[in-house]
Amino acid sequence: MASSVFVVVAYAIVLTFVAVRARAAREFVDFSLARRALPLALVFGSLCATYVGPGFSIGFVGKGFKSGFLFWGIGLAYSLQNILVGLLIAPRLRNLKDCCTLGDAIGQMYDRKCQILAGIISVSICTFLAAVMAHASGVVLNDIFGLDRFWSAVIVVGLTALYTTFGGLRASVITDAFQFTAFALLLPVTLLLALSFHLDGGGAHFISEASAATTQGFNSTSTVKIVGLLAAFFLGETLIPPYANRALASRTTGVSRNSFILAGAFSIVWFMVMISLGVVARNIVPKTTEEDKVLLKLVESIMPSEGYMLLLVVLVSIVMSSLDSLLNAGAVALTEDVVKPFVKLGNGGALNVGRWATIAIAAVAVACSPAVPSIISGLLICYTIWASAILPALIIGLWSKHPRPLAGTLSMIAGTLVAVVAIICLFFFPSVIEDRIEVIIIPGLGAAVLAYALGYRLQRTKPGG
Amino acid sequence: MDAAILILVVIASLLTVASGIWVATALVSAISTHQSKTGEQPPENKETGSVMR
Numbered sequence: 001m002a003s004s005v006f007v008v009v010a011y012a013i014v015l016t017f018v019a020v021r022a023r024a025a026r027e028f029v030d031f032s033l034a035r036r037a038l039p040l041a042l043v044f045g046s047l048c049a050t051y052v053g054p055g056f057s058i059g060f061v062g063k064g065f066k067s068g069f070l071f072w073g074i075g076l077a078y079s080l081q082n083i084l085v086g087l088l089i090a091p092r093l094r095n096l097k098d099c100c101t102l103g104d105a106i107g108q109m110y111d112r113k114c115q116i117l118a119g120i121i122s123v124s125i126c127t128f129l130a131a132v133m134a135h136a137s138g139v140v141l142n143d144i145f146g147l148d149r150f151w152s153a154v155i156v157v158g159l160t161a162l163y164t165t166f167g168g169l170r171a172s173v174i175t176d177a178f179q180f181t182a183f184a185l186l187l188p189v190t191l192l193l194a195l196s197f198h199l200d201g202g203g204a205h206f207i208s209e210a211s212a213a214t215t216q217g218f219n220s221t222s223t224v225k226i227v228g229l230l231a232a233f234f235l236g237e238t239l240i241p242p243y244a245n246r247a248l249a250s251r252t253t254g255v256s257r258n259s260f261i262l263a264g265a266f267s268i269v270w271f272m273v274m275i276s277l278g279v280v281a282r283n284i285v286p287k288t289t290e291e292d293k294v295l296l297k298l299v300e301s302i303m304p305s306e307g308y309m310l311l312l313v314v315l316v317s318i319v320m321s322s323l324d325s326l327l328n329a330g331a332v333a334l335t336e337d338v339v340k341p342f343v344k345l346g347n348g349g350a351l352n353v354g355r356w357a358t359i360a361i362a363a364v365a366v367a368c369s370p371a372v373p374s375i376i377s378g379l380l381i382c383y384t385i386w387a388s389a390i391l392p393a394l395i396i397g398l399w400s401k402h403p404r405p406l407a408g409t410l411s412m413i414a415g416t417l418v419a420v421v422a423i424i425c426l427f428f429f430p431s432v433i434e435d436r437i438e439v440i441i442i443p444g445l446g447a448a449v450l451a452y453a454l455g456y457r458l459q460r461t462k463p464g465g
Numbered sequence: 466m467d468a469a470i471l472i473l474v475v476i477a478s479l480l481t482v483a484s485g486i487w488v489a490t491a492l493v494s495a496i497s498t499h500q501s502k503t504g505e506q507p508p509e510n511k512e513t514g515s516v517m518r
Contacts, residue, residue, distance in 0.1 A: 018492070018496060021496035022496070039491060039495075040491075041487055041488050041490070041491030041492075042488070042491050042492070042495060044484075044488065045484075045488035045491070045492070048484075174492065174495060174496065177488050177489075177491065177492040177495070178492055180485065180488050181485045181486075181488050181489040181492065182485075183485075184481050184482065184484050184485030184488070185482055185485040185486075187481070188477075188478035188479070188481040188482050189478075189482070191474070191478050192475070192478050195471075195474070195475070203467060203468065203471045204467060206471065206474075207467040207470060207471070210470070266480075266481075266484055268477075269476075269477040269478075269480045269481055269484075270477075270481060272473070272474060272477040273474075273477050273478055273481055276474045276477075276478075
């Protein structure tokens with residue numbers, strides 16, 4: 001027991017040391033873009049640490065346990081998205097001048113009104129996603145230590161907000177790199193240990209379990225659901241504000257492009273490790289184990305108590321690394337896209353607004369966390385709204401020679417409205433939420449693209465349009 | 466075929482560990498390097514995307 005406590009305390013001390021070494025941001029350009037000086041390895045590590053949240057770790061191990069390699073195939077849509085963003089979008093974003101946020105980019109392509117609208121959507125999505133992370137931290141700490149979920153969320157969000165408020169993006173990226181290192185070393189080692197020493201029947205048994213689980217997964221998942229999941233994984237998380245900030249904060253356009261390509265490639269091997277842990281667990285933990293508890297039970301079964309405790313701390317870190325990125329991205333979007341267009345702010349003023357915004361978003365996230373239905377549903381709701389509201393206007397704007405502001409505005413409004421209304425409707429029929437939520441992204445995106453086309457045509461026919 | 470899948474799983478684990486070591490090295494370098502007080506960055510070469518020194 002004493003050695004387990006030592007492991008937790010040692011991890012916390014090292015994390016604090018790393019956060020302190022990142023140093024406090026002195027200017028808004030430090031806070032928002034880390035002076036556009038981030039090297040490839042740090043941007044890559046931070047991107048991976050941000051997308052590997054509870055869904056891509058605990059969630060994927062549970063999916064491997066129930067559905068074998070089906071979700072590895074679905075996860076490849078996410079990998080492809082990251083690689084395409086690296087090839088086609090990130091370098092274009094990085095090339096824009098004086099651009100701190102995605103809202104800034106949209107403002108440069110369309111007009112100030114579009115920037116404010118994109119800023120409001122960015123802040124809302126970051127806050128909701130932070131609420132999902134707060135909920136996840138409550139679930140993990142409750143499972144581990146038996147602490148009340150709400151107070152667990154207060155502790156984790158409070159600690160994360162502390163270093164993000166003072167250190168800004170640099171502190172977020174540096175601590176992300178530390179947290180990435182911890183889980184990129186520990187979880188594959190757990191898999192290798194399980195494969196080497198805890199698998200009765202050896203490799204042949206692993207293959208037969210993988211085959212049985214994958215067949216079971218295909219039999220229990222309809223084609224429509226698979227298509228919806230592929231769309232959600234391909235589009236849902238595309239360039240959410242923390243990713244866009246990292247594309248903008250990269251040292252060069254080459255770093256921006258390569259970090260996304262490498263992060264996409266890493267997700268392929270990461271998903272394979274997570275799914276394999278789930279398949280291995282079929283031989284070690286009871287078949288009736290809940291999906292979200294498979295990883296915890298597996299680690300508890302095969303690791304010594306110190307290793308188990310370290311892994312539990314790493315699971316909290318996985319949540320923190322996503323949370324700090326969301327808090328920083330939301331605060332920067334609020335300052336740059338929502339406050340600055342109305343109030344003239346100097347460097348110090350913008351930094352103060354950014355810091356207070358970090359605290360405010362953290363407080364709202366904690367307050368909203370009890371209302372989150374489940375980790376996966378919460379994430380899918382946010383991704384659906386984000387993809388519908390922002391992606392068509394952003395992507396068409398980046399590639400179009402003459403983007404029209406009316407098209408951008410209509411696309412963002414229509415995409416948001418259709419996605420929000422569809423989600424509200426689903427809440428009136430809770431029994432179908434889990435089965436249909438990933439499909440809403442399709443009508444939401446369709447409405448946004450149609451509205452864009454309508455706005456483009458209308459503005460072209462206006463005099464001077 | 467079975468052996469190939471197992472080998473792929475092991476390679477994936479090793480690649481993940483290698484990524485962790487790479488990022489750890491960059492992290493140690495980042496926190497042990499003191500930036501200048503102004504923190505000014507050299508301008509970027511638009512053509513190549515490289516940093517001019």
